[in-house]
Amino acid sequence: MKLLSTALSHISAARDRAALTRDSYTRVDFNLGFEVTHYDLDLTYRVEPNMLQGEAILHIRALEDFDKLTLDLGGAMVARRITAKHAPRVAKFRLSAGKLRLTFADTIVENQEFELHIRYGGSPRPLRTPWGEIGWEETDSGSLVASQPNGAPSWFPCDDTPSEKATYDIRITADDPFVVISNGKLVSRRSAGGSMTRWHYRVKHPMATYLATVQIGEYSEIDLGRDVRAWAPARLKQVVLEEFAQQQEMLDFYSSLFGHYPFPDYQVVITDDELEIPLEAQGLSIFGSNHVKGDHLFERLIAHELSHQWFGNSVGLSEWKDIWLNEGFACYCEWLWFEHAHGRPVHESARSHYQVLARKKQDILLGDPGTRDMFDDRVYKRGALTVHALRRLVGDEVFFRTVRDYLTASQHSVVTPEDLISRVKKEATDPSAVDALLDEWLNHTALPKFPV
Ligand SMILES: [Zn+2]
Structure with a gap:
């Protein structure tokens, strides 16, 4: 995990996180001291026996001196051979409880850029998590990957935390006539012999590990x-x-x-x-x-x-506790679409969802809902209502302009709610009212009044 993020506004959050050793939502230890800048995956998937194997090349930059590092790899994946390039050799490695632990023969120094070549494989299956089984999953006729929030290590070794984005080359060789769909642009598709085809996708916009996917089917x-x-x-x-x-x-x-x-x-x-x-x-x-x-x-x-x-993929989260930024805006976008396409005013959608929400138990802290309630529908709806309340407070012109500026400024990066809030406050006629409103919606469980 990066100690210093590229965007200045994230430095303090990153420092706070570095003081922690574990993601309080996924309950997985952070991988500290380095950042992965690029993943180069070259994998073969046999559909019938459900067998995935190949090599992952991780391009890494050291953020401090170290002679040991950890990565996430789980499920049924087994690391067979790991070598380092432009770095001291890998003296030993061990995979247990979802962590791949490497020890180098000598110290890797701060800012050193190097590669890890990891040969691995196995019969992929989803990971057991607090949210059920997620990650690489066999389907009736192929496979799919759905990794939110921490299923990525079910199919490749990675630094699995939402704040860490990297570029990717994803090469998957699979049996004909199966089609392989992945993120980014299809660079090439050619016969690999033996009734197999090799599909190569390139992701040049930085991507969080949980958003990496492979869909294989007819x-x-x-x-x-x-x-x-x-x-x-x-x-x-x-x-x-x-x-x-x-x-x-x-x-x-x-x-x-x-x-x-x-x-x-x-x-x-x-x-x-x-x-x-x-x-x-x-x-x-x-x-x-x-x-x-x-x-x-x-x-x-x-x-x-x-x-x-826009909300979650290009502009990602630094921490899972801010999930309302993704889901609140995505729900709000549903209402915006229905107004545009079907003439149903957003305010009306907001009101009816508020009425439904008001009948439910109010015990969720939107600004930090916790592992169990992270994907609870109340987070989605209260998140959208928070967005709506903010829009009503500052007016359409300021709302849409600041949201748009916020998305543009943080494109292909990660944010905290503060990135949005500070922008809105700068433009709002009464910044303290913005603070008061968000405090009610984010930091207290009681449902605030419906925005007028
Ligand atoms: Zn969603």
């Missing part, structure tokens, strides 16, 4: 517009075209509000399997076949997942 490509395409089983093509007919318009609408779409393109994957909930990854979202029935029942989730490309 997918057909479906064109949804200038910047958008879908991948789905051929039998679902017609219904996908209907359900996602407005995806490009949604992208254009959010771009008009929040600045241009932050990635090269947007892909949606619709799996053959049913999924409990859709999931966001960087540059793509994953839906289950149960989300496309032709009845537009999940239109709000199609809007929600797309908005995460």
Whole structure:
């Protein structure tokens, strides 16, 4: 984990974190003293035996002197051989309880840049976490990866914390006729012999580990517009075209509000399997076949997942406790879309969700909901209502301008709520009212009054 973040505003938060040794949400120890700047994954996946193996090359920069480091690797993955390049040799390594512990033959010095070449593999399975099983998962006809918040070590060795972003090359060789979809741009796709194809994706915009994904299945490509395409089983093509007919318009609408779409393109994957909930990854979202029935029942989730490309993926979290920044804004974007597309005023959506929320137990601290309630629907809805209350307080002009500036300034980086709040306060006529309002919504459990 980085000790000093590139953005000045994160330095104090990073220092605070460095004083801690463990993520209080995932309960996983931090990997301290270095940053991974690039992941180069070259993996082969055999669908039928569910076997993943290959090499991960991690490009690392030391942030202090050390002769030992740790990485996250779990599930069924086994590290077979680790060598270092441009660094002292790896004297020994050990994998236990999800931590890969390396000892070097000599000291690596601050600012030294080096590579770790890690040969590993196994029969991938999701990790058991406080939020259930997450990570690489076998499907009926392929596999999917859904790692939020800490499932990434189920398929590659990494520094698994949301504040640490890196660029990626993801090369997956898989059996024909399976299609491999991953983040970023497809650089090449060529036969690897033996009825296998090698797919190479490049992610040049820094990405958090939990947003890295691989979707493998018998997918057909479906064109949804200038910047958008879908991948789905051929039998679902017609219904996908209907359900996602407005995806490009949604992208254009959010771009008009929040600045241009932050990635090269947007892909949606619709799996053959049913999924409990859709999931966001960087540059793509994953839906289950149960989300496309032709009845537009999940239109709000199609809007929600797309908005995460701005809120959560391009502009990421430093810490999981600030999850409301991702989910509050993504929920608010649902309401904005429904106003734009169906004429339902945002204020009306806010009011009806407030009424539902008011009937529920008020025991969640939005600013730090804790492991158990991190993905509770009350965090999502109260988060969206907080956004709405802030907008009502400062007015539309200041609200949209500051949110847009905040997204632009922190693009492809990570933030804390303070990054947004300080901007809003600078523009607001009464900065102390902004503090008072956010204190009520974020730092106390009682539900504040509905914003007038
Ligand atoms: Zn979400």
